[in-house]
Structures are given as C-alpha cells and as structure tokens.
Amino acid sequence: MSFFRPTDTGTILMGPGDVYTILASSAETNGDYIALEPLVPPDGGPPPHIHHDQIETFFILEGEMEITVGGQVYEAKAGDFVHVSKNTPHCFKNRSRTTTKMVFTFVPAGDIEEFFRESFKETTDRHDIEILPPPEG
Numbered sequence: 001m002s003f004f005r006p007t008d009t010g011t012i013l014m015g016p017g018d019v020y021t022i023l024a025s026s027a028e029t030n031g032d033y034i035a036l037e038p039l040v041p042p043d044g045g046p047p048p049h050i051h052h053d054q055i056e057t058f059f060i061l062e063g064e065m066e067i068t069v070g071g072q073v074y075e076a077k078a079g080d081f082v083h084v085s086k087n088t089p090h091c092f093k094n095r096s097r098t099t100t101k102m103v104f105t106f107v108p109a110g111d112i113e114e115f116f117r118e119s120f121k122e123t124t125d126r127h128d129i130e131i132l133p134p135p136e137g
Contacts (some may be wrong), residue, residue, distance in 0.1 A: 013120035017044035026109035033107040045093040045110045054106040058082040063100030067092045
C-alpha cells in the first residue's frame with residue numbers, strides 16, 4: 001500500500017508535555033511500522049522505558065535532545081539519528097530552551113499506536129494544538 005501525506009494533515013495526538021503527529025499509521029503501512037513527528041517542549045520527554053517488540057528510531061529535525069540508550073547518553077542535534085534495539089532501556093529529555101522537532105519510527109508497528117491513541121488527546125484541527133508543560137515530578 002502506498003500513500004502520500006501532505007504537510008499538516010496527519011492526526012495530532014496531544015499529551016502532557018509532547019505533541020505527536022502521525023505521519024504513517026499502522027493501518028497505512030500494513031503494520032510494518034508507524035512514524036510520528038513529535039514536538040517536545042523544554043523539559044519534555046518520557047521516563048526510561050523498554051519496547052520488547054519494536055525497534056525505535058529518532059531523527060532530529062530541529063533543536064536538541066538528550067537521548068539515553070542502554071546507559072549511553074547522546075546529545076543529539078538537528079541531523080542526528082539514533083537507533084534503539086528491542087529490549088533496550090531508553091528515554092529522551094529536551095534539556096534545551098526551545099521545542100525540539102523529531103521523527104520517530106517503531107518497527108513493526110505492534111500495539112504502540114494504540115498506546116499513543118489511548119494516552120493522548122486526538123485532533124485533526126491544527127488550531128487546537130497546545131503544547132502543555134510536562135507534568136511535575
């Protein structure tokens with residue numbers, strides 16, 4: 001299945017701290033992968049976690065991101081790429097003063113898209129985007 005996603009047309013998932021645009025859904029790739037474009041504000045990013053069934057990649061488009069993979073800390077900037085193998089603890093944190101824009105992929109798609117859709121507020125209205133501060137703690 002082939003498809004084209006014009007700029008600013010993907011479904012938006014808004015959560016505390018981050019906003020994700022779905023660039024390629026599981027349905028559109030027959031479950032092969034999903035791709036998301038996150039906007040991560042200063043201090044945004046998830047706690048350490050592991051994906052047992054997916055490989056995750058990060059490509060930094062704008063800004064900087066501290067990405068920890070299996071205990072190794074990378075100071076990633078625009079143009080940098082990070083690959084995270086299955087079963088590898090990892091996390092990312094925007095320690096800069098500006099919002100960082102990236103592209104994530106998860107291979108295969110698995111149930112990660114369902115997690116994002118259940119955990120974040122879904123919208124297609126570009127005027128509804130609000131980057132909220134991350135939760136305290």
